[in-house]
Amino acid sequence: MNIQLLHEQYKALLRKEKRRIRFFQLLIIISFIGLWELASQNHWIDPLIFSAPSKVWRLFVEKWSDGTLMIHVNITLFETVLGFIIGTLLGTIIAAILWWSPFFSKVADPYLVVLNAMPKVALGPILIVALGPGMISIITMGAIISVIISTIVIYTAFIEVDTNYVKVLQTFNANRTQIFKEAILPASFPTIISTLKVNVGLSWVGVIVGEFLVSAKGLGYLIIYGFQVFNFNLVFLALMIIAVFATIMYQLVELVERKLIKAR
Amino acid sequence: MAILTVNHVYHTYFSQEVATEALHDIHFSVEPGEFVSILGASGCGKSTLLSIIAGLLEPTAGDVIIKNHDQSTSIGYMLQQDYLFPWKTIEENVTLGLKLLKYHDLHAKDIAKELLQAVGLPNIEKKFPRQLSGGMRQRAALARTLAVDPKILLLDEPFSALDYKAKLKLEDLVCAMLKSYEKTAILVTHDIGEAIAMSDRIILMSAKPGAIHKIFDVPRELAALTPFEARTHPSYGAFFQSVWKELESLEHSTSS
Numbered sequence A: 001m002n003i004q005l006l007h008e009q010y011k012a013l014l015r016k017e018k019r020r021i022r023f024f025q026l027l028i029i030i031s032f033i034g035l036w037e038l039a040s041q042n043h044w045i046d047p048l049i050f051s052a053p054s055k056v057w058r059l060f061v062e063k064w065s066d067g068t069l070m071i072h073v074n075i076t077l078f079e080t081v082l083g084f085i086i087g088t089l090l091g092t093i094i095a096a097i098l099w100w101s102p103f104f105s106k107v108a109d110p111y112l113v114v115l116n117a118m119p120k121v122a123l124g125p126i127l128i129v130a131l132g133p134g135m136i137s138i139i140t141m142g143a144i145i146s147v148i149i150s151t152i153v154i155y156t157a158f159i160e161v162d163t164n165y166v167k168v169l170q171t172f173n174a175n176r177t178q179i180f181k182e183a184i185l186p187a188s189f190p191t192i193i194s195t196l197k198v199n200v201g202l203s204w205v206g207v208i209v210g211e212f213l214v215s216a217k218g219l220g221y222l223i224i225y226g227f228q229v230f231n232f233n234l235v236f237l238a239l240m241i242i243a244v245f246a247t248i249m250y251q252l253v254e255l256v257e258r259k260l261i262k263a264r
Numbered sequence B: 001m002a003i004l005t006v007n008h009v010y011h012t013y014f015s016q017e018v019a020t021e022a023l024h025d026i027h028f029s030v031e032p033g034e035f036v037s038i039l040g041a042s043g044c045g046k047s048t049l050l051s052i053i054a055g056l057l058e059p060t061a062g063d064v065i066i067k068n069h070d071q072s073t074s075i076g077y078m079l080q081q082d083y084l085f086p087w088k089t090i091e092e093n094v095t096l097g098l099k100l101l102k103y104h105d106l107h108a109k110d111i112a113k114e115l116l117q118a119v120g121l122p123n124i125e126k127k128f129p130r131q132l133s134g135g136m137r138q139r140a141a142l143a144r145t146l147a148v149d150p151k152i153l154l155l156d157e158p159f160s161a162l163d164y165k166a167k168l169k170l171e172d173l174v175c176a177m178l179k180s181y182e183k184t185a186i187l188v189t190h191d192i193g194e195a196i197a198m199s200d201r202i203i204l205m206s207a208k209p210g211a212i213h214k215i216f217d218v219p220r221e222l223a224a225l226t227p228f229e230a231r232t233h234p235s236y237g238a239f240f241q242s243v244w245k246e247l248e249s250l251e252h253s254t255s256s
C-alpha cells in the first residue's frame, strides 16, 4: 500500500468534511435572515417590534455615514475591553495573593463564596452614585462582574498544581516567587485562558447594564433609547454590533490561546 | 568524618483520621565518596527518607547533619518520577537548576548538551517532554539533577523505566561520573543486582514502620569494579544469595 496516497486521501476527506460544515453554517445564517425578512414583509411577525434585516441595514448605513454610530461603538468597545482586562488581571492577582498566603485564603473563603453568589449588577446604582455617572462606573461594572469568579477559578487551578513540581524547584533552592513563576503560573495557563473566554461574555453584560443605568452614550444607551422611543430597528442594530464585536474578542482570545499553548 | 549523618530520624504522616508511622529510628552515616543503596519493599518509607535528607520534609524527630552544608546546591535529588516541566523544552528543563541557583553561566547550554549526550540523548534539546518515551524522560531528569553538580546525589529509582541494556550502560556511566568527581550517592532501588553492582553498602529496610533491618557491606572486590563487571564477578552470585535470603526472611516475618 502506498502510505503517501492514503495520507492524501485522508487529508482530502478532512477538507471535504470541513466544507460540508461551513456550507451548513452558512445555510443556517442565510435562511435565518431570509426568513426574518420574509416574515416581517408579510406581517407574520410585527415589523414594529421585530424589525427586519433590510431596515436594520438601512439604519446602519445611515448612522454610519453621519458618524454617530462610530462614537457609540468606540465608547462601548473601549469600556468592555478595559473592563475585561482589569477584571481578569485583578482576578489573577488576587488569586496569586491567596496562593501566597494559605491562611489568608482560608479566612477569605466564605466571603468569596458570598460575593460570587451575589448578582454584581445589583451594585450598579451604588457604583454610579459613588463613582459618578460616567465611564469609570461602567468600566468598574465590566470588571467587577468577572473579578470574583476569575479569582476563584484561577486560585483553584493554582492550588491543584502537582506539588512534585514544587519539590523539584525546592531541590534547586527556589524561593516562593520562583516557584510561582516557574511552576504555578505556567501550569495554570490553560485555566486562565478558559476564564478569559468566559470573561469576554461577562464584561459585555457588565458594560451594557452599566450603560443602561448611566444612559448617556454607548451601545447600551442605544438599546435603552430605542426601547423608550419604540425604535426597535435601533435595538436590533445595537444587538447585531454587539454580537459581531463579542465574537471578534472571543477569536482574539483563541489566538492568544494558540500562541500560549502551542508549546505543549 | 561522615559527610552525611541521619541522626535517629522518625517520621509520622498525620491526617485527620490516621497517623501513619513511616520511619522509625533511622540512623546511619555516609562517608565522602561512598555509594549507598537502600533496598526495601514498596511503601517502607524510602522516598520519605530521601525527602527528609533533601530537606523537603521536616522529620517528626531526629535530624540530618550534612558536613559543610552551605546551601542546598550540595544535594541533588532525583524524584521517583521524572517531573519534567511539560511546557519547557528538554534544554530548559535541564538548565532549570542552573538558572534558579543563579549560576550566570554562559555555558549552561553547553553543560546541558554535554550531559544529554552522556546519558544517551543527543540532539533532543529543543524537544518537549511529551515527545520522549518514559525511559528517555528519566534520563533527561537525571541530566537535570546532575547539571547543578551536587556533592551528594539522592536517586529514587532512577533506572526503573529503562530497558535492560540502557540500564546497564547508565549504571556504568553514573558510577564512573560519581567516582571521577568523588561524589557521594544514595540510591533507592528494588533491584538487588543493581544495589550490589553499584554500591559500597546496602541498607535493607523493613516495613511498617520503616526501619533499618540490616546493613550489608558489599565485598571489596565487587565494590571496586564497574557495575557491569561486578555482575559477572564470581563472588556476585553468593552475595546476591545472602541479600536475597535476608529479604525473603523479612517478607515472611512481616506476612506472618
Ligand SMILES: Nc1ncnc2c1ncn2[C@@H]1O[C@H](COP(=O)(O)OP(=O)(O)OP(=O)(O)O)[C@@H](O)[C@H]1O
Residues within 6 Å of the ligand: B013, B014, B020, B021, B022, B040, B041, B042, B043, B044, B045, B046, B047, B048, B049, B080
Ligand atoms: N504524603 C503522605 N501522606 C500520608 N502518608 C504518606 C505520604 N507519603 C507516603 N505516605 C505513607 O508512608 C509510607 C512510606 O511511603 P514512601 O513513599 O516513603 O514509600 P516507598 O518506600 O518510597 O515506596 P515505593 O517503593 O513504592 O516508592 C507509606 O505507607 C505511605 O502510604
Ligand SMILES: [Mg+2]
Residues within 6 Å of the ligand: B046, B047, B048, B080, B156
Ligand atoms: Mg518511593
